[in-house]
Amino acid sequence: QGHLVQAGAEVKKPGSSVRVSCKASADTLKNYGVSWVRETPGLGLEWLGRIIPFLGMTTYAPKFQGRVTLTADTPTRTINMDLSSLRSEDTATYYCARADCTGNRCYFLHWGQGTLVIVSS
């Protein structure tokens, strides 16, 4: 039920935008928040933002505010991350991750397999 599925890779030009998608179970969309995390060789893991589909709530990291938009499409069970004004430093593997909680302690137990985004002219 926590399974998350992502597509393989994207190549984009600087200044353009990218949409990375994450397919989840209906249970995930109804009951959990989903975050996006990226991994770059220089900076390690970075948290970009979170969407809680059943609350219609999004929260973004200040570093990415204004450039990242998270949406959820319930009929297709897809969570999308749009990142705009791409630059070379955005070259990274982007993961979606479900937030599971025990009491009020939450953690990322289920992860997508990652989508490599390459930004290059």
Place this chain on the structure above:
Amino acid sequence: DIQMTQSPSFLSAFLGERVNITCRASLRITQSLNWYQHKRGTAPKLLIFAASTLQSGVSSRFSGSGSGADFTLTISSLQPEDSATYYCQQSNSPPFTFGPGTMLEIK
């Protein structure tokens, strides 16, 4: 935002050895601290949540401790498969920041 630091950034240790990785938060976060293992080409793997709770299925050679702002991940009896980068992450409040990572090499 809560900033996370880790030390050391790189660690080289022998098979069978015991190692500690420390993580410090810029604010007190009670026990809202998670540890992940990341190997290139795969998704991060949850090892410890709530500072000291071992995730089901994870080897008991991994343990976590700490509360407030200072935390430690201990790996006992190192095995070849422990070669990876280890990250702490605070889940106290968004943005849910990660530490910069500790790269562990097994000699």
